[in-house]
Amino acid sequence: MTTTVKKQVNVAPSSTEGHFVEEAINVVNLDAVNETFKVEGKSKLVTKNHTTLETEEDCLITCQTVYDPFKGVFIKSKD
Amino acid sequence: MQVKQLNKSQKEKLQVYKQMYLDKFFANNKPASKKEVKDYIHWFYGQFNVSKNKKPKVVLVNSPYELCVAISMAKILLGKIGRKNEVSNEVISEVSNEVWNEVRNEVRNEVWNEVWNEVGKSKLTWYAPQYYLSAFNPWVSFYDFFDKECFALKKSKLFNEYKRVLDLNIFWSVPFENFVFVSRNAVKYCRDSQAKLHSVSEPAVQFGGKFRYHLYYIHGVAIKRQMFKKLLKKEYTFQDWVKESNEEVKAAALSFMEEKWGSEYLFRFISDNLKEVDTYTDKKDPKYLAGTTGGMNIGVYTLFKGKIGSINLAFVRCYCPSTDRMFFLCVNAENKTAKDAIASLYRVPAKLKSEIKYIQRQGERFSTVFTDAGKQKLENMTPEEIADLVPVSGNEYFSKMKYEY
Numbered sequence: 001m002t003t004t005v006k007k008q009v010n011v012a013p014s015s016t017e018g019h020f021v022e023e024a025i026n027v028v029n030l031d032a033v034n035e036t037f038k039v040e041g042k043s044k045l046v047t048k049n050h051t052t053l054e055t056e057e058d059c060l061i062t063c064q065t066v067y068d069p070f071k072g073v074f075i076k077s078k079d
Numbered sequence: 080m081q082v083k084q085l086n087k088s089q090k091e092k093l094q095v096y097k098q099m100y101l102d103k104f105f106a107n108n109k110p111a112s113k114k115e116v117k118d119y120i121h122w123f124y125g126q127f128n129v130s131k132n133k134k135p136k137v138v139l140v141n142s143p144y145e146l147c148v149a150i151s152m153a154k155i156l157l158g159k160i161g162r163k164n165e166v167s168n169e170v171i172s173e174v175s176n177e178v179w180n181e182v183r184n185e186v187r188n189e190v191w192n193e194v195w196n197e198v199g200k201s202k203l204t205w206y207a208p209q210y211y212l213s214a215f216n217p218w219v220s221f222y223d224f225f226d227k228e229c230f231a232l233k234k235s236k237l238f239n240e241y242k243r244v245l246d247l248n249i250f251w252s253v254p255f256e257n258f259v260f261v262s263r264n265a266v267k268y269c270r271d272s273q274a275k276l277h278s279v280s281e282p283a284v285q286f287g288g289k290f291r292y293h294l295y296y297i298h299g300v301a302i303k304r305q306m307f308k309k310l311l312k313k314e315y316t317f318q319d320w321v322k323e324s325n326e327e328v329k330a331a332a333l334s335f336m337e338e339k340w341g342s343e344y345l346f347r348f349i350s351d352n353l354k355e356v357d358t359y360t361d362k363k364d365p366k367y368l369a370g371t372t373g374g375m376n377i378g379v380y381t382l383f384k385g386k387i388g389s390i391n392l393a394f395v396r397c398y399c400p401s402t403d404r405m406f407f408l409c410v411n412a413e414n415k416t417a418k419d420a421i422a423s424l425y426r427v428p429a430k431l432k433s434e435i436k437y438i439q440r441q442g443e444r445f446s447t448v449f450t451d452a453g454k455q456k457l458e459n460m461t462p463e464e465i466a467d468l469v470p471v472s473g474n475e476y477f478s479k480m481k482y483e484y
Contacts (some may be wrong), residue, residue, distance in 0.1 A: 003097065014323070025405050038457065050402070050440050051370040051484035055446055058449075060431075060449065064408075064424045064425070067409045067410050069391065069393075070322075078325045079327045
């Protein structure tokens with residue numbers, strides 16, 4: 001799925017507040033389950049509780065994983 | 080006229096406008112008046128031709144929860160169009176069973192007074208302008224500043240009539256063709272020093288009315304009422320905390336304990352269940368501290384281990400560089416060092432593991448920049464290869480990490 005960025009794209013759909021890519025040329029959702037996004041071009045990552053992260057070139061956004069000790073599996077971290 | 084630069088006086092007034100508009104919402108000191116709300120909505124419907132009916136009935140209740148209940152009641156009543164004779168028996172029974180018992184007199188009376196005479200005549204036809212009939216219109220402050228301090232807007236008179244919506248002290252509205260359901264604003268907001276919704280002694284957002292609809296926040300993080308009550312009664316257990324799946328909520332629980340019951344209480348909550356195993360301090364280049372709090376906890380990671388029954392637990396403690404909030408993130412108990420434990424939270428497609436140029440982080444999201452060869456590989460990877468995510472070692476993780484927020 002390809003998305004042309006006009007304003008911002010949420011690269012953390014499972015997050016309560018979301019993390020939003022701004023000013024990129026393009027954002028591609030490579031893996032909807034793991035929430036892996038390819039960001040093309042210089043971009044800013046903006047969210048409510050953290051400082052804005054600037055990246056000067058193409059990057060890959062991935063989600064933190066934590067361990068569920070009851071199920072014995074790694075899961076996407078939620079915020 | 081084009082404004083290219085604000086003068087000194089205009090710049091000084093920015094804060095005045097900011098505070099004035101925040102006060103309209105947060106420092107509300109009078110409950111919304113039925114007459115004022117009704118008059119405004121009739122003006123709004125007439126001015127903007129919202130519907131053929133310029134004078135919709137207005138149902139004013141005390142909270143968004145009451146608003147939902149009121150709409151449900153009205154839908155049931157109005158759903159019996161053309162069968163008014165049946166209302167006294169069938170509908171009242173239906174309403175009683177479904178919502179009446181949950182509804183206190185004031186909501187019931189408000190709905191009844193406005194809706195009863197419309198039974199048989201009207202139905203709920205939804206209209207869109209709910210956003211414009213709510214308190215959530217920050218753009219008004221933007222235009223008001225220009226209108227008053229720079230130049231009069233082209234439709235200044237209309238704008239100034241419209242902006243009265245923010246003086247009504249309402250929270251939200253749901254407009255229909257013949258009805259508008261309106262919730263009053265909350266009667267109390269509690270906030271922390273950074274103006275985030277917060278309280279460790281009472282609901283951070285309190286709506287009026289007998290329903291006592293409240294919202295609970297810890298430094299801006301919403302938590303459920305049940306959790307708040309347990310924290311307040313010291314009934315929130317370590318098991319509750321371990322089972323909480325949202326890391327922000329987990330951190331909020333620890334923050335609550337520290338603020339409400341003190342550091343000693345928090346220390347015991349952790350140390351009674353987890354033992355410190357290892358600590359790693361990542362001494363960051365000062366240039367990567369730009370945008371952080373600069374606090375002494377940045378880059379300090381501590382691995383804790385313990386057990387619940389037969390289940391092995393391991394947590395790595397870290398501090399948010401943007402806010403200094405403390406997090407305990409669950410990791411696999413096979414981790415032996417804090418350095419590897421924190422690195423285990425990161426994931427990268429296995430095929431690109433050797434092509435990492437640098438890593439950055441914002442909360443729960445990692446941003447990885449690859450070498451040119453890595454970027455080429457990424458172009459041709461299959462979905463299965465993208466989904467094959469693996470961790471890296473602690474040494475590699477910290478050698479590649481730049482900014483962390």
